[in-house]
Amino acid sequence: MDPFHPSSIPTISIISSHSISKKTTRCLATLFPSQPPATSSVPAVAIVAKSAVASKAITIAEIVKRRISTQGEAWFQYTKLEGVMVELRAPRKSRREGKGKNGDQKGRRVGETRGEGAQVGGEDDIDEDDPFEVLKEKTLQKKRKMPLLTIYISRSSIPELAKLYGEQSGGPAGDTQE
Numbered sequence: 001m002d003p004f005h006p007s008s009i010p011t012i013s014i015i016s017s018h019s020i021s022k023k024t025t026r027c028l029a030t031l032f033p034s035q036p037p038a039t040s041s042v043p044a045v046a047i048v049a050k051s052a053v054a055s056k057a058i059t060i061a062e063i064v065k066r067r068i069s070t071q072g073e074a075w076f077q078y079t080k081l082e083g084v085m086v087e088l089r090a091p092r093k094s095r096r097e098g099k100g101k102n103g104d105q106k107g108r109r110v111g112e113t114r115g116e117g118a119q120v121g122g123e124d125d126i127d128e129d130d131p132f133e134v135l136k137e138k139t140l141q142k143k144r145k146m147p148l149l150t151i152y153i154s155r156s157s158i159p160e161l162a163k164l165y166g167e168q169s170g171g172p173a174g175d176t177q178e
Contacts, residue, residue: 009152010046011045011046011048014049014060018056024064027045027060027153030043030045031045031153031154031155032071042154042156042158043154044154044158045154047060047150047152047153048148048149049148049149050148050149051147051148057149058149065077065153065171074155074156074169074170074171075154075169076154076157076167076169077154078152078154078158078161078162079165079168080164081147082148083146085145085146086143088142152165
């Protein structure tokens with residue numbers, strides 16, 4: 001028998017814009033294929049989600065398990081939680097950041113006078129070396145370790161996953177949860 005690899009299990013990724021019903025249908029289609037698979041592989045699916053949408057992945061997994069039970073089948077669940085390095089996007093800067101209403105640095109309208117009588121934008125106000133000029137530096141991408149949830153659901157027990165992540169089971173053949 002070939003050694004089992006979790007990467008051989010079909011993966012369904014979840015993001016915030018995905019529909020729960022469509023992803024549930026896709027999981028069930030993977031677990032209950034219309035044509036029997038050519039290989040003697042275990043019918044299983046991996047639901048993968050980042051921490052922001054983990055609740056959506058858990059909801060999909062619970063619906064899938066309930067539908068498996070109503071069809072008279074047993075289900076087995078293995079839950080993996082890991083951290084992955086993710087590059088965060090740099091915050092977008094406003095086009096007018098640091099500028100006043102009409103584009104000058106001090107927030108005054110061009111042509112307005114100061115208390116001394118000099119006009120803003122006039123010849124007296126132009127400094128060639130502005131000591132407070134913002135330096136434009138190349139910002140490095142920030143990296144963070146983000147949680148990644150993977151829920152494996154199968155119609156039969158997978159001992160390799162049970163050793164790694166523990167096993168929960170339910171349905172007619174496995175009414176106990178560990």
